[in-house]
Amino acid sequence: MAFDVPRLYKYEENLERESYECAVQLIQEFYEVDDIEQLTDEQQAAAGIFVNDMNKYSLMYPGFREVLSEWGIE
Numbered sequence: 001m002a003f004d005v006p007r008l009y010k011y012e013e014n015l016e017r018e019s020y021e022c023a024v025q026l027i028q029e030f031y032e033v034d035d036i037e038q039l040t041d042e043q044q045a046a047a048g049i050f051v052n053d054m055n056k057y058s059l060m061y062p063g064f065r066e067v068l069s070e071w072g073i074e
Contacts, residue, residue, distance in 0.1 A: 023067050048073045
């Protein structure tokens with residue numbers, strides 16, 4: 001019998017969500033804010049530089065990219 005994982009996409013969605021939530025938490029803790037919407041444009045740009053320098057294969061990369069995407073930073 002061939003190995004199969006039913007609904008693998010659900011696990012992937014959970015990992016993406018967890019990565020995003022951790023990225024938000026790390027940014028909030030670093031800048032000591034309750035909401036990432038409180039960040040200045042300068043702080044958002046600094047986070048963008050950090051993410052652009054990240055290892056693209058990091059498990060946290062998709063979460064940080066999603067945060068940037070919400071800010072309109074590509």
